Amino acid sequence: MNKKIFETLEYQKVKDKLKPYLASQSGRQELTNLTPMVAHEQIQFALTETLDGADAYRLKGGIPIAKLDNIGPQMKRLEIGATLSGLELSQVTKMLRSTQDVINFFQKLQEEKIEFHTLYDTVKKLQALPEISKRLIKSIEGDGHITSEASDKLFGIRSRITTTETSIRAKMDSYTRGKDAKYLSESIITMRDGRYVIPVMAQYRSHFGGVVHDQSASGQTMYIEPAAVMDLNNQLRQNQVEEKNEEERILAELSELLAPYREDLLNNAAVLGHLDFINAKARYAAEIKGTEPTISAENHVHFRNARHPLIDPKKIVPNDIDLGTDYKALIITGPNTGGKTITLKTFGLLQLMAQSGLFIPVAEHSQMGIFTEIFADIGDEQSIEQNLSTFSSHMDNIVQILAQIDEHSLVLFDELGGGTDPKEGAALAIAILDRVGSAGSYVLATTHYPELKAYGYNRPETMNASMEFDTESLKPTYKLLVGIPGSSNAFDIAKRLGLESGVIMQARSLMDQDSQDLSAMIKDLSTRQKEAADRADKLKIEVAESETLHKDLTNEYQKLLNSKDQYLEKAKQQANDLVDNAEEKADKIIKKLRKMEMQGGAGIKENQLINSKSGLNALHQAPSLKKNRVLRRVKAKQELKVNDDVMVTSYGQRGSLLRQMDKKHWEVQMGILKMKVPTDELEKIAPDKNESAGNRTTIRRTSSAVKTTLDLRGKRYEEAMTEVDRYIDSALLAGYPMVTIVHGKGTGALRKGITQYLQGNRQVKHFEYAAPNVGGNGATVVHFK
Structure with a gap:
């Protein structure tokens, strides 16, 4: 695309927003080379990569790319047989280490069955x-x-060097600390020309013998290597030469080892740079709350709630901007400073970003097109050097645009035809728009000319739009109204500001009837549009509330059905148990009667028959005991009420009821903690006689169910953080002075999350990593207040 559009729409500023998120030189180079693409497959692939990066950032905090330097120069030096320095080799080492980290990172994601495209x-x-x-x-x-x-x-x-240096220092220390120290200007050991020396006062230069290597500026101090350490210094120098030769040999060996893998190393650097760039795109998408647009092969652009990415989202008003579906030209009218130019720039810049594979600040289900060229004539381009007026500079730019457009071009005109006589400017604007339309190009244009309002109605594939203006507050709302041309608010504004009504009436009379009718029509359309929009917003809220209510009712009804089935099954089981029990007792009574009958019946007494009949009658179910007063009193004593003392069975702790949160849960005060506890885990107990009603304390008891160590290894981040929160509460209730949380090392995301949680917990006195022999930074020891 032409580079001028990048300057006009501030495309480079968007690219600059990605720079802080890049860690590698290769990634920065890829950003520098980034330009909008025109091939559907390339754009879709780049957007899909951004989507994958966004998923990795959301789930794992991004791809672990270290800060990497450009290794291209090192590889070129290896190609000609040069030996790399230690620093150059360290840069290659860092790249290889980062390569392994990235491979391990994605292996873990595959094990967790996280999918990427x-x-x-x-x-x-x-x-x-x-x-x-x-x-x-x-x-x-x-x-x-x-x-x-x-x-x-x-x-x-190096071992010999260390030994020799130790011997030299021991000998020299005898000079600086012994009786010979009085001959020194300072009791220090220093070096000159790589040899250990001592500062001797000039008049005693011959006292130590040896060689003078240097003297002070005043000549009062001589830096002498004593004769007693000359052999040791010579030995040290020889060892240092051997060390340097061996280091050069190692560097040459390592360079020779790397040389056959130059292409692999360069490929690794490029792939890591590309992953770094994907990381940056994902993090920038999160910053601007960007989404992935779908690509329209027919260039039907539909940006929902579009926002300019370089403007504070708190200050920008999002707008829906459509082009290409029902119309290919959108003519926007409205007052100055009403947002027309920003709307133009937003549309063009979002299209450039999307064609570059970047997410854009729009709502979900937005749609983008593909334009081979985007042209813009925006702003005051007056040139003093070329002696061109504003109008002339605009015309010069438009001439160049018209010479290059085709059916795949997008053109943005700001104040088309401005800067000259209104009638001539309007006629010229209409002719330019017709020329753009004949080329099949897509166009957004802003204007003040009323003639272009009629143009929007008369031309095919053309739509009027305007920036809304609130006549009550005399301020623009920055909302784009599609289908309604902007009306002139000059008379209304003048009237509200206090201009005499006679002056306003005279001004109205000077306008021709057609203009007045058009203004009245536009005002009526604007009013109706606002009423319709308000009704639509109200209906949207009511529909959302109805859907929520319907969903809640459906869930509750399903719960009722599930409960009904459960109770029926339970009742059937109880009934079956009763029947089985009754049958068993009846069989015993019948067997007893038969036995008596077999004995002749003569021995059966009246009282035996009565007892047997009573036993059979007893098999009938007893009437309901719901009205039994004694049972009702016992049940009432067990009912839970606010301020009751209870035992929380799951923690083994006393507590006091604060409020009933729902039918199945109470909020319980246990010491300094307030917790939501299921009703079935509460037992009502008598209040403690030793504690007053206004100052209750909870006695902490050690619970065998709570361990002093929590192991989170192998768990997902969200699950682990939830378990940490519950565990800390349980440990506090159990009265532990400190606990250990084992989180492992891994990527460090879980360790960072636990650190942030502990920093925000008021009950934590301090915490530190465990000792190296018990986990090091893979475990955190927490001390409570």
Whole structure:
């Protein structure tokens, strides 16, 4: 696309917003090269990558990319056989370590069965090179220093250097602390030319013998290497030379080891940079609350609640902007400072962002088009150097635009035809719009000319719109009204500001009848549009409330049905148990009677028959005991009321009832804690005689159900944080002075979340990581107040 549109719509400022989120040089280079695309497949792929990045950011805080330098120059040096420095090798090492971190990160996501559209395929392009990484990590530190473990020889040399330096210092300390200290200008040991020396007063220069390496500016102090340490210094220098040679050999060896993998290393750097760029797009999308638009192959653009990304969302009024479905030209009229230019810029900038694969600040289910070129004539482009007026500069720009547009172009005109005679300007604006329409281009134009209001009604595929103006407050509302041209509010404003009615009437009489009729029509349309919008908003609220009520009623009805089924099943089971019991007793009575009958019947007495009949009658169910006064009194004593003392069985703690939250839960005060507790976990108890009604305390008891260690390893972030909150409450109730939370090391997201939670908990006195031998920073020890 033409670069001028990037300046006009401030596209570079949007790109600058992504820079703080980038960690790698490759990612910054990809941002620098970012421009809008015109191929449907490329745009969709870039948007899908942003969607994957947004999911990774939402679920795991983003892809773990470290700060990485550009390794391109190092790879070019390897190509010509050069030896890399320690710092250059450390940069390559850091890149390889980041490669392994990213591979491990996505392996864990796959194990958790988190799905992505593109990221897994992108990560497959990374080459871990574990053996090389292991060797580099072992040999090179982050600042480029070569470790003693880089080779056995280097380890031996450095050990000898340490031993020699220790011997030299011991000998020199005898000079600075012993009887010879009086010959020194200062009791210190220093170095000159890489050799240990002492500062000797000039008059005693021959006292220690040896070699003078330097003297002070005044000549009063000589820096002398005593004869007694010359051999040791010589030995130290020899060891240092050997150390330097061995370090150069190691650097050459490591460089030679990397050389065959130049392409793999460059590929890794590019892939990490691309993942870094996806990270940045995702984080910027979260910042502006951006969403992914769908792509319309027919260029039907529908931005819902569109906002300008560079304006504070608290100050911007979102608008729905459509183009291409029912009309390809939108003519926007309205007062100055009413938001017309911002609407134009918002539409154009959002289209540029979307075609660049960025999420845009619009509501869900918005739709974008694809334009091969976007042109704009916006703002005052008067040029003093070229001696062009405002009108001339606009015409010069429009001429260039008209020479390049086609059916895939989008054109933005601000105050089209302005800067000249109104009638000529209006006629010119209409002719320019006709020319754009004949080319099949899409166009948004703002204007003050009333002639263009009629143009919007008469031309096919053209729609009028306006920026709403509140005549009561005399302020613009910045709302875009599609289908209604802007009306002139000059007379209404003048009247509200106190201009004489006679002057206003005379002004109205000077307007021709057509203009007055048009203004009246526009005013009536605006009023009707506002009434319709208000009714629609009210109906939307009522529909939402009705849907919520219907959903709640459906849920409650379903619960009722479920409860009914459960009670019926329970009743049937109880009935079956009663029947079985009755049958068993009846069988016993019948067997007893038969036995008596078999004995001849003569022995059956009247009282035996009465007892048997009574036993059968007893099998009938007893009447309901609901009206039994004794049972009612016992039940009433167990009913829970506000301020009752209760035992919370799940915690083994006393508490006091504050309020009933619903049929199944009470809010209970237990010491300093207020908790929501299920009713079935509460037992009413007698109040403690030792505590007053106004000052109750809760006796903490150690609960065997609460352990002093909480292990969260292997759990999801949200589940783990919920368990931490419950565990801390339980530990406080149990009276523990401190507990340990094992969260593991992992990516650090859970550890960070727990740290933030503990910092905000008033009951936590302090906390620190566990000792290295019991978990280190994989566990946190919490101390309570």
